[in-house]
Amino acid sequence: xxxxxxxxxxxxxxxxxxxxxxxxxxxxxxxxxxxxxxxxxxxxxxxxxxxxxxxxxxxxxxxxxxxxxxxxxxxxxxxxxxxxxxxxxxxxxxxxxxxxxxxxxxxxxxxxxxxxxxxxxxxxxxxxxxxxxxxxxxxxxxxxxxxxxxxxxxxxxxxxxxxxxxxxxxxxxxxxxxxxxxxxxxxxxxxxxxxxxxxxxxxxxxxxxxxxxxxxxxxxxxxxxxxxxxxxxxxxxxxxxxxxxxxxxxxxxxxxxxxxxxxxxxxxxxxxxxxxxxxxxxxxxxxxxxxxxxxxxxxxxxxxxxxxxxxxxxxxxxxxxxxxxxxxxxxxxxxxxxxxxxxxxxxx
Amino acid sequence: xxxxxxxxxxxxxxxxxxxxxxxxxxxxxxxxxxxxxxxxxxxxxxxxxxxxxxxxxxxxxxxxxxxxxxxxxxxxxxxxxxxxxxxxxxxxxxxxxxxxxxxxxxxxxxxxxxxxxxxxxxxxxxxxxxxxxxxxxxxxxxxxxxxxxxxxxxxxxxxxxxxxxxxxxxxxxxxxxxxxxxxxxxxxxxxxxxxxxxxxxxxxxxxxxxxxxxxxxxxxxxxxxxxxxxxxxxxxxxxxxxxxxxxxxxxxxxxxxxxxxxxxxxxxxxxxxxxxxxxxxxxxxxxxxxxxxxxxxxxxxxxxxxxxxxxxxxxxxxxxxxxxxxxx
Numbered sequence: 001x002x003x004x005x006x007x008x009x010x011x012x013x014x015x016x017x018x019x020x021x022x023x024x025x026x027x028x029x030x031x032x033x034x035x036x037x038x039x040x041x042x043x044x045x046x047x048x049x050x051x052x053x054x055x056x057x058x059x060x061x062x063x064x065x066x067x068x069x070x071x072x073x074x075x076x077x078x079x080x081x082x083x084x085x086x087x088x089x090x091x092x093x094x095x096x097x098x099x100x101x102x103x104x105x106x107x108x109x110x111x112x113x114x115x116x117x118x119x120x121x122x123x124x125x126x127x128x129x130x131x132x133x134x135x136x137x138x139x140x141x142x143x144x145x146x147x148x149x150x151x152x153x154x155x156x157x158x159x160x161x162x163x164x165x166x167x168x169x170x171x172x173x174x175x176x177x178x179x180x181x182x183x184x185x186x187x188x189x190x191x192x193x194x195x196x197x198x199x200x201x202x203x204x205x206x207x208x209x210x211x212x213x214x215x216x217x218x219x220x221x222x223x224x225x226x227x228x229x230x231x232x233x234x235x236x237x238x239x240x241x242x243x244x245x246x247x248x249x250x251x252x253x254x255x256x257x258x259x260x261x262x263x264x265x266x267x268x269x270x271x272x273x274x275x276x277x278x279x280x281x282x283x284x285x286x287x288x289x290x291x292x293x294x295x296x297x298x299x300x301x302x303x304x305x306x307x308x309x310x311x312x313x314x315x316x317x318x319x320x321x322x323x324x325x326x327x328x329x330x331x332x333x334x335x336x337x338x339x340x341x342x343x344x345x346x347x348x
Numbered sequence: 349x350x351x352x353x354x355x356x357x358x359x360x361x362x363x364x365x366x367x368x369x370x371x372x373x374x375x376x377x378x379x380x381x382x383x384x385x386x387x388x389x390x391x392x393x394x395x396x397x398x399x400x401x402x403x404x405x406x407x408x409x410x411x412x413x414x415x416x417x418x419x420x421x422x423x424x425x426x427x428x429x430x431x432x433x434x435x436x437x438x439x440x441x442x443x444x445x446x447x448x449x450x451x452x453x454x455x456x457x458x459x460x461x462x463x464x465x466x467x468x469x470x471x472x473x474x475x476x477x478x479x480x481x482x483x484x485x486x487x488x489x490x491x492x493x494x495x496x497x498x499x500x501x502x503x504x505x506x507x508x509x510x511x512x513x514x515x516x517x518x519x520x521x522x523x524x525x526x527x528x529x530x531x532x533x534x535x536x537x538x539x540x541x542x543x544x545x546x547x548x549x550x551x552x553x554x555x556x557x558x559x560x561x562x563x564x565x566x567x568x569x570x571x572x573x574x575x576x577x578x579x580x581x582x583x584x585x586x587x588x589x590x591x592x593x594x595x596x597x598x599x600x601x602x603x604x605x606x607x608x609x610x611x612x613x614x615x616x617x618x619x620x621x622x623x624x625x626x627x628x629x630x631x632x633x634x635x636x637x638x639x640x641x642x643x644x645x646x647x648x649x650x651x652x653x654x655x656x657x658x659x660x661x662x663x664x665x666x667x668x669x670x671x672x673x674x675x676x
Contacts, residue, residue, distance in 0.1 A: 049536035160367075162623045192398035193563065194620045197607035201619055219537065222609030249612030263541035265570035267593055267608055273548070274570065276541035280506045 009079070010037035011213050012061075012181055017073035017083070019053075019060045019237075027070065028285045030056055032237045034073075035311070038181065043207060043214040045228030045245065047221055047260070051281055053237040054217045058183045062098055063090035078180075096126045099174035103186040105166035109158040115142075115169055116154030119176060126177035141172040146202060164195035171202065175210075182207075185217045200226055221260060225249050230318070233257045236292040237284065239311065243319035253314040253321040255297045255329055291324065299325045350425065351386035352557050353410065353525055357419035358383040360405050364628060377628045379405040381581035382419070384654070389524065392551070392558040394572030394589065396565055396604075398624055402581040403561045407529045410559060411443055412436055423525065441471050444518035448530035450510035454502040460513045461498035464488065467520040487516040490553075491546060508539035512546065519550065526558045532567060544570055565608055569593055577601050580627055580635040587660040597662045599643075600636050634665065642666060 019031035031053045038044050046054045059065050061075040063085065075083040082093060094100065102108050110118055119138040123129040129137055135154070142150035145168040158166055167187060174182055184203065188196035204227045207214050218224050224231055225245055232242040233254065241254040252258045262275035279296040282288060288295050290305040297304065303324055311320040323329065360380040365372035380402040387393045395403050408414045410421055415430035422428065423439055430436075444467075447453040455463055465484040468475060485495060491512040502510055511531065518526055531547070532540040544567065551558065560571045568575055569589040576586040577598065585598040596602045603618040620639045625631055631638050637647040646665050654663040662668065 049538060164623055192624070193565075193604055193607045194398065195623065196609075197617050197619050200609070201617070220609070221537075221611040225611040226609040246612070260537055261611060263538050264611065265541075265544070265566040267566050267569060267605070267610065271570065274541035274545055276545055277538035278542075280508060280539065281536070 011040045011042075011078055012036075012038045013074075013076045014057070014061060015074040015076075017057065017060060017075060018071070019056055019065065020070045020072075022068045022070065023285075030237050030284050031060065034234075034237075034239055036232060036239065036242075038213045038215060040180070040213055041207070041211045042230065043216060043228045045224030045231040046215060046217045046234060047219065047224050047231060048234035049219060049281055051236075051284070052234040054234050055185050056237075057234075058100070058185065058215060058217065062094055062100065062183070063087070064094075064100075095122055095174075095179075096177040097179055098181045098183065099177055099179035100183045100185065101167070101170045101174050101187050103189050105163060105170045105190075106158055108170055109166060111158055113157075114154065115156050115158065115161070119154070119169070119173055122173045122176035137176075138172075141175055142169070144175070144206075145169070145172045146198070147172075162195075164191055164198065167191060167199055168202070171199075171206070175206065178210075179212055181213045181215065183215045183217070186219070187216070188223060189218070189220070196223070203227060221249075221264065233260070236282065236287060238292070238322065240293070240323070241321040242311070243314075243321075244317075247317070247319050251319075253319065253326050253329065254293075254323045255299050255325075256293045257321075258329070259296075291322075299323075299329050301325065352389040352424055353387040353559070354422040355383055355385050355410065355419070356422075358406070358409055358416055358421060359418040360402075360409055360414060361417045366628070375628050378581050378630055379627060380409060380416075381630070383581075383583060385576055385583065385586070387525070387557050387559060389557055390551075390555045391573045392560050392571055394568035394575040395559065395561045395578060396563065396568045396575060397578035398563060398604075400580075400624060400627055401578040402627075403563075403578055404529055405581075406578075407445070407527050407559065407561055411440070411445060411527055437471075441467075441521050442523050443525040443527065444521070444523040446511075446514055446518050446526060446528040446531045448533050450507065450514045450534070451502055453514050454510060456502055459499045459501060460493075460505070461485075461488070464513060464516045464520055467517060471521055483520070487520055490519070490550065491516040492542075506539075507535050508542055511535065511543050515543075515546065515550070519554065519556075522554065523556055526556050527561075528558060529561045530563065531560075533562065533564065540567070547571065565593060565605065577604065580625065580630055582635065582663065583654055583661070584636065584664070585662045586654070591660060597660070597667045598636075598664045599640050599666075603641075634663075 014034055014036045017031060017034040018029060020027035020029050034057050048054045060071045071083055073083065074081060077097065116138055120134045123134045123137055138154055139150045142153055147153050147165060147168055188199050191199060216224060216228055228245045231245050231248045232239045235256050241257050252261060259277040263277055265274060277296055282292065290307055291309055294300040294304040309322045309324045311322045314321050314326055358380055359382055362377040362379060364375055364377045366375050383406060385393060395406060397403050409416050412428040412430045420427060423443060426439060428439060461484050464487055465480050468480050468483060493509060493512050532543050535543060560568060562568050572589050575589045575592050576583045579600050585592055585601045592601060593605055596605050603620045606618045622639055625638065633648040633650055634652050637643040652663045652665045654661050655668040
């Protein structure tokens with residue numbers, strides 16, 4: 001898994017991925033050129049608030065957006081271009097080499113078919129298994145995702161299982177195609193804390209065992225920090241910071257990433273007033289000029305509203321941020337009219 | 349000192365049928381199964397627990413939106429009944445609610461200023477319209493909504509702004525108690541912090557007491573003077589947030605605290621087996637025993653009482669009578 005060759009060649013590579021939605025009168029750009037690489041066996045966390053494009057990136061890459069969406073750029077799976085590939089080709093890939101699981105398992109499963117039939121369909125489509133073989137494999141998969149009495153559960157309908165169990169079934173279906181990449185979009189958001197812990201452990205185990213790569217999309221920094229190797233933070237349809245997970249949480253460089261972390265209440269330590277990020281996320285059809293975060297940013301100066309910053313390396317290594325004032329942010333130096341006192345403690 | 353809100357032996361059971369449609373056997377769903385707590389004036393009690401533990405039913409019982417099956421709720425000394433008569437309306441003026449889904453809680457066809465002024469129009473019908481408009485403008489300023497928002501409709505506002513409208517409306521009559529049911533769960537992180545800070549400021553300014561319900565331990569700690577952890581309709585642990593979350597005594601609280609992923613730190617998790625049981629089939633003995641990593645024989649037979657000691661309360665045989673356990 002750690003052979004040199006595989007280390008160099010990413011499994012999935014997004015370059016300049018843009019998505020425009022046809023609103024009837026004009027196109028509104030939702031994704032403004034996303035570059036991301038995922039290596040085999042790696043877990044990439046994608047965080048950001050609603051509307052930042054974290055889900056759209058992967059729906060676009062796997063061809064799941066409807067006809068109103070126009071995609072440009074490049075998405076390569078092990079060297080093969082798959083963006084805007086024929087529907088038949090994409091249908092073969094999805095559930096096969098690329099599997100997806102979503103937030104709400106109960107609506108992703110078909111309520112009128114038994115679990116066994118739905119798992120069987122995936123096994124037939126992607127592995128050519130039928131009859132007794134398929135049943136044996138389905139039982140094994142359910143057992144693998146931690147469902148007790150798997151043979152009996154195959155005869156259950158989704159409504160007979162709890163939310164956590166249904167998410168396990170979804171994971172089993174995702175595994176049915178022996179995927180190289182699992183895209184998990186908010187897989188634990190609808191689940192209770194103790195069930196979330198179970199599912200995160202399961203995902204981490206499976207990743208270790210199968211060596212598949214994983215993209216974990218979440219609004220929850222804690223969840224991402226828990227099982228990801230690398231993290232990309234998105235804002236208004238762009239990746240604004242990417243770094244190894246430990247590095248990002250120890251020393252975030254972009255004011256938005258810092259703001260997200262300071263806005264979270266903590267469970268330990270003294271209680272402090274939360275540092276809210278002022279304002280709201282601008283709508284995609286009315287983005288400000290220059291850096292899209294500038295109007296909410298305590299560090300922004302005149303240059304920020306003039307030019308759009310690209311991702312640039314921060315202090316070497318694999319850490320990159322799209323901010324003109326990275327140096328000032330690191331020193332904690334606010335411009336004279338700075339509104340929010342961002343503490344530099346997070347850089348320790 | 350008498351508490352502003354006092355809840356004693358509160359139960360709410362629902363008759364249901366087991367799966368099997370019309371032919372299913374009747375059963376009882378124990379949504380809330382014996383709660384005791386007090387909220388003094390100006391203080392905040394946080395209620396945490398997972399879905400189905402009875403948090404929201406508790407909110408509805410406290411406000412008299414559903415009648416209790418047993419027990420009582422007293423607000424400022426007066427019994428809260430679910431009979432929606434003049435006395436209840438007088439109480440309801442002083443106890444208000446903030447809901448999770450602001451869009452669902454607002455009327456889509458009414459400008460927001462009108463909605464904020466509606467409680468005033470209902471409870472103080474004699475007030476001249478001009479004065480009411482002044483009060484509404486004041487409320488909007490307090491919750492950080494610009495005057496330009498006044499004539500907008502809910503769908504024209506962002507999620508955070510809508511929740512500000514709901515809060516302004518709840519505060520319109522200067523309530524003594526605010527019941528907040530997951531007030532920030534539907535909001536993004538940066539907006540969540542804005543709304544939590546706002547609630548904190550308003551509480552400091554107007555001094556309302558609050559019952560703050562959330563599944564998010566971090567949010568509850570941020571907002572509460574005391575917290576109560578619920579499991580299957582009962583309180584299993586109660587105390588100051590620092591004590592309960594830093595040194596949890598009940599095995600369920602311990603698992604819940606350890607299950608919270610913290611950015612930048614991977615910690616040892618206590619992963620509980622299985623799902624929370626269905627509130628229709630509450631296990632005998634301690635309701636937590638089937639998932640409890642340290643349960644003993646006694647836990648399967650005897651329901652532990654919520655024992656209070658020095659401002660802390662816990663319902664677990666292993667904590668309250670460890671000696672008796674060791675002997676067994």
